[in-house]
Amino acid sequence: MEPCWFYEDHASKDGFLHICGVDEAGRGCLAGPVVAAAVILDREKSWEGIRDSKLLTPLSRKRLFKKILRDSVAWGVGVTGAEQVDRINVFNATVTAMRKAIVSLGRSPDLVLIDAVKIPGLEIPSMSIIGGDRVSYSVAAASIVAKVYRDSLMEKLHPLFPAYNFSRNKGYGTEEHKKALFLHGPSSIHRTTFHGVLVDV
Numbered sequence: 001m002e003p004c005w006f007y008e009d010h011a012s013k014d015g016f017l018h019i020c021g022v023d024e025a026g027r028g029c030l031a032g033p034v035v036a037a038a039v040i041l042d043r044e045k046s047w048e049g050i051r052d053s054k055l056l057t058p059l060s061r062k063r064l065f066k067k068i069l070r071d072s073v074a075w076g077v078g079v080t081g082a083e084q085v086d087r088i089n090v091f092n093a094t095v096t097a098m099r100k101a102i103v104s105l106g107r108s109p110d111l112v113l114i115d116a117v118k119i120p121g122l123e124i125p126s127m128s129i130i131g132g133d134r135v136s137y138s139v140a141a142a143s144i145v146a147k148v149y150r151d152s153l154m155e156k157l158h159p160l161f162p163a164y165n166f167s168r169n170k171g172y173g174t175e176e177h178k179k180a181l182f183l184h185g186p187s188s189i190h191r192t193t194f195h196g197v198l199v200d201v
Contacts, residue, residue, distance in 0.1 A: 003051055003140045005043070007129065011111050016125070018073065020109035021138025022101060024094050024117070025053070025146035030181070030197050031164065031190045032154050032171035034080045034090065036097035037145035038105050038112075040073040041138055050140050052133040053147035065148040068141050076104030077149050086193045095119050101142075115139050161187045 008019050024036040041047060050068075053061055069075060078100025080093040088096070098119055102112060111125050115132035132139035151170050158167035163184045169177045171189075173196060181190070182199050190197050 001131075001134050003133075003135055003137045005137060007113055007127065007132075007136050008043070008138060011113075011127075016111040018107070018109045019111045019113060019138055020074075020102065020105065021113050021115075021132070021136055021140070021142040022098050022117075023053075023115040023133050023139050023143040023146050024097060025143070025150040026171065027090055027094055028173075029171035029191070030173045030177065030194050031166065031187065032082060032157065033150065034085060034093050034097045035146050035150035035153070036078045036094065036101040037142040037149065038074075038076045038078075038098070038101040038109075039068060039138060039141040039145055040075070040105065040107075040109055041068075041141055042071055042073050045071045047137050047141070050137055050144065052140055053143040054133075056144070058151075061144055061148050064141075064144050068145055072141070074105045074107055075145060076101045076106070077145065078102075078104060079153075082189045082191045085191050089193075090191075091117075101146075113139050115143065157189060161189065163187075 011019055018040055020038050020040045022038045026034050078097040080097040085093040113136055114128050116130055118128045133143040154166045154170040164180045186197050
């Protein structure tokens with residue numbers, strides 16, 4: 001399924017002009033932060049090639065990431081670290097990151113389209129869309145920004161924790177990562193409340 005402007009078009013007819021897409025990356029990881037992105041696209045620009053970040057190659061994601069940052073009306077990123085994920089649980093950490101991303105836009109959108117998640121108490125009108133990153137250009141763009149931004153963070157953390165090879169697995173629970181956890185135990189950026197992080201040796 002290709003993303004389109006269906007939700008944005010209907011919202012525009014109801015008077016919503018500045019429509020923001022929101023998505024997250026890293027929610028299911030064993031290590032590292034949850035990162036959320038918020039993007040308001042310029043409808044007069046061409047957004048060919050944008051789709052759910054999981055369906056794109058790393059090279060395509062990085063190319064589109066640069067275009068989104070250059071040509072969007074506004075974009076913002078929110079980060080919630082592993083320690084806070086453990087303290088408030090991953091859902092609340094995700095919502096917190098999404099709120100930060102919306103605030104960091106620097107302007108208040110008229111409507112927020114969110115991939116799957118509902119943000120409790122959000123003061124801005126919002127709509128939760130299941131599979132939003134596959135059907136909405138705005139949400140798909142946010143998924144790309146969140147993914148590339150988070151991957152970059154994990155690559156920068158790799159030299160500090162080389163045993164886990166975060167540059168390759170980005171904190172996800174790959175077999176390589178699980179083996180490293182078994183051999184070395186968790187690092188300071190692992191989510192100790194997640195199944196499989198604390199391994200009995």
